[in-house]
Amino acid sequence: GAVVSQHPSRVICKSGTSVKIECRSLDFQATTMFWYRQFPKQSLMLMATSNEGSKATYEQGVEKDKFLINHASLTLSTLTVTSAHPEDSSFYICSARETLAKNIQYFGAGTRLSVL
Amino acid sequence: DAKTTQPNSMESNEEEPVHLPCNHSTISGTDYIHWYRQLPSQGPEYVIHGLTSNVNNRMASLAIAEDRKSSTLILHRATLRDAAVYYCILRDRLGNQGGKLIFGQGTELSVKP
Numbered sequence: 001g002a003v004v005s006q007h008p009s010r011v012i013c014k015s016g017t018s019v020k021i022e023c024r025s026l027d028f029q030a031t032t033m034f035w036y037r038q039f040p041k042q043s044l045m046l047m048a049t050s051n052e053g054s055k056a057t058y059e060q061g062v063e064k065d066k067f068l069i070n071h072a073s074l075t076l077s078t079l080t081v082t083s084a085h086p087e088d089s090s091f092y093i094c095s096a097r098e099t100l101a102k103n104i105q106y107f108g109a110g111t112r113l114s115v116l
Numbered sequence: 117d118a119k120t121t122q123p124n125s126m127e128s129n130e131e132e133p134v135h136l137p138c139n140h141s142t143i144s145g146t147d148y149i150h151w152y153r154q155l156p157s158q159g160p161e162y163v164i165h166g167l168t169s170n171v172n173n174r175m176a177s178l179a180i181a182e183d184r185k186s187s188t189l190i191l192h193r194a195t196l197r198d199a200a201v202y203y204c205i206l207r208d209r210l211g212n213q214g215g216k217l218i219f220g221q222g223t224e225l226s227v228k229p
Contacts, residue, residue, distance in 0.1 A: 006159070034216065043203075044160070044219040057214070093159045097215070103148060103207070105217055107159035 002028050004096050006108025013084055014116055021079045021111045023094030029074035030096035034105070035067070038091040050077055084115045120204045125224045128194045136189040136223050138204030143184050146210045150217065151178065151189050153200040160203065160219075163189065167209070199227045 003026040013019050023033060032051050036044040048064075050056040050071035058064045066088075068080040077096075081088055093110045121139040128134040140149065151163040164171055164178045166187070171178040177190040191198055203222040207215055 004159075032214070036219075043221050044154075046216060046218060049214050049216060091157075095159070095217070103150070103165050103209075104162045105152075107152075107161065110157070110159045112157075 002026075002096075002098075002104075002106045004030075004094065004106045004108040006094050006111055008111060009109060010112045010114075012114045012116065015085050016083055019081045019084055019113060021081075021092055021094070021113075023077045023079070023096065023108055025075045025096045025098075025106070028096075028098045030077075031074065031099055032097045033071055033077040034095040034097075035069060035077075035079050036093045036095065038093060038110075044093060047079075081113065084113070086115045089113055089115045120206060120220050122202075122204055122220065122223045124221065125226070128191075128198075128225060128227050130196060130227055130229050131193050134191040134194045134198070134225065134227075136191075136202050136204075136225065137186065138188070139186045140204070140206055141185045143206055144208070146208050147206040148209050149178065149180060149184075149187050150205045150207050151176070151202060152205065152217070152219075153198075153202045154222070155197075155200045163202070165207075194225075194227045196227050196229060199225055201225070 005024045007022045035047045038044045047062045048056045048058045056069035071077040094108045095105045097105045150165040152160040154160040166178045179188045201222040201224050
C-alpha cells in the first residue's frame, strides 16, 4: 500500500523555539494533505487541510500564525510549530490523499513533540 | 457534520470473530462509511470503506444496514495485533467539507489470548 513518511518521529525542544515536521508521500502524488493533533487518551483532531500550491485551510480554533503549513510540492508538506510552549506538546500526525475520488487517506506514523 | 456513535470499548478473545458496531442515523446519501484503526503510538491505518453494499477485503468485512443508518465492521478471526482503537467515519463523496476525515472517539478493542 501507499506510504506516508513523517519525520522526525520524536522531538524534544525548549520553550520558545520552533519545530518543523515533514510529511512525505513516498509512492504517490498527494494533492491534499492533512495535519492532525492528538492528546493522550483522546481522538485525533484535524488542524488543517492543505492543497498543493495553495494556502492551508485551518479548522476553527487553530492558530494559523502558530502552526505554519507549507505544501510546496505534491509529495511534501511541512508543519512548523512556532514559538512552542509546553501546552503544544502533543502527537502530531500527517495524512495524505491522492485525489478526492480515491477514497483512502494514508497516515504517517506521527511525531511526538515534547516542549520543555 | 454527520456523526457516528460507537461503543467506547469492546473485548474479544483471540481467534474469535469480532463485530464492531457503528450508528450513523443522520447519514446523507452522499456519505461513504469509512473504518480506520489506530494501533498504540502509531498513525491510523485504513481498514475498509463502503457506500451501500457489503464489502470484503483481506483485513475485514463491512456490513451496511439496508437503511444505511448503521454498519458493522467484522474481523473474522481476531489476533493480538488487532488490538487498537477502531474509528467509524462518514466522508462525503462529493467533497463537501473538503472530503475531510473527522475522527470521533472510536471503539477501543482489546484482544485476550
